[in-house]
Amino acid sequence: xxFRNGDASPHSWSDTLKVYLEPATARMLLLGFSAGxxxxxxxxxxxxxxxxxxxxxxxxGYLSWVGLAYAFKWVWAPLVDRMPIxxxxxxxxxxxxxxxxxxxxxxAGLIGMALNDPHIALQPxxxxxxxxxxxxxxxDIALDAxxxxxxxxxxxxxxxxxxxxxxxxxxxxxxxxxxxxAARAEIVDxxxxxxxxxxxxxxxMAASMLVGVLTVLVSKEPIRRELxxxxxxxAWLDDVVVGPFRDFILRYRWQAVLILALIATYRISDVVMxxxxxxxxxxxxxxxxxxxxxxxxxxxxMTLVGAFIGGALSMRxxxxxxxxxxxxxxxxxxxxxxxxxxxxxxxxxxxxxxxGDNLASGIASAAFIAYxxxxxxxxxxxxxxxxxxxxxxxxxKFLAGYSGTYVDAYGYSNFFTATALLGVPVIILLWFxxxxxxxxxxxxxxxxxxxI
Numbered sequence: 001x002x003f004r005n006g007d008a009s010p011h012s013w014s015d016t017l018k019v020y021l022e023p024a025t026a027r028m029l030l031l032g033f034s035a036g037x038x039x040x041x042x043x044x045x046x047x048x049x050x051x052x053x054x055x056x057x058x059x060x061g062y063l064s065w066v067g068l069a070y071a072f073k074w075v076w077a078p079l080v081d082r083m084p085i086x087x088x089x090x091x092x093x094x095x096x097x098x099x100x101x102x103x104x105x106x107x108a109g110l111i112g113m114a115l116n117d118p119h120i121a122l123q124p125x126x127x128x129x130x131x132x133x134x135x136x137x138x139x140d141i142a143l144d145a146x147x148x149x150x151x152x153x154x155x156x157x158x159x160x161x162x163x164x165x166x167x168x169x170x171x172x173x174x175x176x177x178x179x180x181x182a183a184r185a186e187i188v189d190x191x192x193x194x195x196x197x198x199x200x201x202x203x204x205m206a207a208s209m210l211v212g213v214l215t216v217l218v219s220k221e222p223i224r225r226e227l228x229x230x231x232x233x234x235a236w237l238d239d240v241v242v243g244p245f246r247d248f249i250l251r252y253r254w255q256a257v258l259i260l261a262l263i264a265t266y267r268i269s270d271v272v273m274x275x276x277x278x279x280x281x282x283x284x285x286x287x288x289x290x291x292x293x294x295x296x297x298x299x300x301x302m303t304l305v306g307a308f309i310g311g312a313l314s315m316r317x318x319x320x321x322x323x324x325x326x327x328x329x330x331x332x333x334x335x336x337x338x339x340x341x342x343x344x345x346x347x348x349x350x351x352x353x354x355x356g357d358n359l360a361s362g363i364a365s366a367a368f369i370a371y372x373x374x375x376x377x378x379x380x381x382x383x384x385x386x387x388x389x390x391x392x393x394x395x396x397k398f399l400a401g402y403s404g405t406y407v408d409a410y411g412y413s414n415f416f417t418a419t420a421l422l423g424v425p426v427i428i429l430l431w432f433x434x435x436x437x438x439x440x441x442x443x444x445x446x447x448x449x450x451x452i
Contacts, residue, residue, distance in 0.1 A: 024150045025162040027219055031099075031143055032166025033173075034212020038106045038136035040174035041113075041205055042129045043067045048179070048278040048291070049198050053119040057279050061404025063126060064275045064397065069133035071394035073141055074387040078244065080141045093221030095149070098142035100216050105135030107209045114202035117195040139212075144385040148373055149222035160369035161311030164362065168300045168307065175296030178205055179288040244384050247377050255436055259375065262429045263391045266323075266368055269331045269426075270361055271396035273419040275403045280337070280412055285345040294347065299354040306362020311370070313363075319370045324430045326364025331423025333357040338416035368392075 047060050080098050084090075088097035112128035147159050178201040185197035249256050281291045314322045336353040343349045372392075376384040399422075407415045 025158055027150070027215060028147055028159045028162040029166040029169075030211060030215040031146070031219075032163035033170040034103060034166075034209060034215065035136070035140060035143055035163070036167035036170030037174045037205065037208060037212075038110070038132050038139075039070075040171050041110065041178070041202070042132050042136070044171070044274070044278060045175055045178050046113075046129060047275065048282060048288075050118055051279045051282045052193050053117070053195070054193070055118060055122065057276070057404035057407055059122075059404070060279055061275060061407075062401050063129075064403070065401045066126070066129050066133050067393065067397045067400075069130065070137045070140065071390045071397050073137040074390045076138070077141045077387065080138060081145065081244075092216070095142050095146040096216050096219065096221050099139060099146065100213065102135045102139035102142065103209055103212050103216070106132050106139065107206050109135060110202055110206035110209070114199045114206065117199075119193065119195060140389070141385075144389065146222060148376060148385060158311060158315070160373065161307050161366050163369065164307035164311070164366055165304055168303045168362070171303075172297050172300045173208060174205060175300070176292035177208075177296075178202070179292040179296065183288040183292075244377075245387070247379070248375075248384055248387070251377070252375075258429070258433055258436055260388075260391055262426070262433055263372070263388055264395050265422075265426050265429065266327060267330070267364070267392055268396040268399070269334055269419050269423040270364075271393065272400045272403060272422060273334050273337065273416060275400040276407055276412070276415065277337075279404070279407075280341070283412075284341075286347075286350070290347060290350075294350050295354050298351065299358040302355050302358040303362040303365075306359040306364075307366045308362075309359075310363035310366030314367050314370050319367050319374065320430075320434065322363065322367040323371055324427070324434075326360065326367050327423060327426045327430055329360030330364045331420050331426070333360040334416050334420035334423075338413045338420070341411070341413040341416060 043064065043066070047064075050060050050063070051057070082094075084094060085097045085101055088100060091097070092100060109128045109130075109132035112131065113125055116124040116128065118125045147163060150159065181201040181204050182197040185200040186194045187196075252259060277295075278291075281295065286294075310322055310326065333356050336356050340346070340349050340353045372385060372388045375388060403415065406418070410418075
């Protein structure tokens with residue numbers, strides 16, 4: 001395995017575990033919570049709320065395109081990377097000021113969602129969800145740059161694992177927590193759908209974003225890089241907008257196409273399948289408490305186990321090997337849902353399916369975040385990471401918009417099987433990537449991780 005800094009020496013297990021106790025890792029855990037909370041509320045729990053409110057599956061699928069805000073965040077990433085915010089940047093610094101601004105937008109959007117009912121008027125909920133998505137995508141841009149600039153490449157896998165831990169804890173709270181709060185807030189004999197219960201739940205989620213706000217306020221700003229002033233507007237645009245993309249192409253040349261193709265498809269199986277997961281639970285007759293306990297708490301614990309396994313194994317054996325393992329496991333685990341679709345309401349089977357699927361997801365996520373971090377130039381960390389992570393979501397989110405229509409036409413079992421098959425091209429791309437990197441490394445040391 002060859003790292004970007006050229007260090008091919010593996011860490012001892014003792015050094016590997018100590019990294020998780022460092023303050024930077026703890027900060028990433030709390031900020032990961034702030035990142036995972038809004039994503040789950042607009043792309044996960046919202047679909048459960050909409051299905052319970054009587055919104056049809058096709059509409060729910062199309063509304064998942066709200067998530068395309070994450071796929072196009074590279075458009076405004078250069079502004080987050082370089083543009084100061086009046087008053088805030090002078091007080092907090094470049095990264096923390098953008099984090100605080102984006103978190104404020106998320107809180108406002110969640111409050112707006114809480115004050116509306118999709119059964120009566122869907123459009124206001126959609127607009128507020130869009131505000132949350134754009135605020136969340138902006139937070140991701142600033143947070144990814146904050147993480148990359150907070151430690152060297154050897155610690156990025158550990159920071160990624162800490163980030164994933166906080167992210168998954170937020171998914172427990174934004175998944176199980178919101179369902180638990182909504183279930184407790186329901187009035188006995190008040191009907192199967194009670195919007196007031198969801199309003200209470202989403203207000204509680206808005207308040208939970210204060211975890212991220214407080215972490216930003218008490219954290220240190222990464223060491224500021226002094227940038228030469230632009231001579232004119234054209235020079236500024238070249239440096240801020242064109243420079244990050246030019247740098248990426250010049251560093252990786254023809255391999256950039258292969259790298260971007262791999263990034264664009266790596267999580268396609270999970271993303272496309274995930275949009276219909278909550279409607280599937282509702283249609284199979286699972287209660288809020290069952291979904292909260294099994295898929296949102298136990299499932300996330302399994303994802304955390306997978307994230308730590310993926311982070312530790314990436315540092316020990318190389319991220320590309322674990323990236324390949326994650327791709328295979330993530331694709332195969334979707335077949336478990338196809339199997340579950342034939343059993344109907346079966347709590348025991350659901351536990352088994354969630355165990356395998358979320359363990360695979362955690363391994364894949366930790367390795368993939370470390371891989372994306374290894375590809376960025378610290379001089380353009382926010383813009384380049386936003387571009388790469390946006391590429392990850394663009395195609396999957398677009399296809400996911402048709403997931404409800406596919407389920408209506410062919411059923412859940414065929415849908416889950418089809419999403420598993422979407423992972424086959426990823427495995428092929430990983431094989432080609434390994435071959436290309438091995439060939440390049442034989443002649444000269446390359447900056448791309450090489451071994452599988």
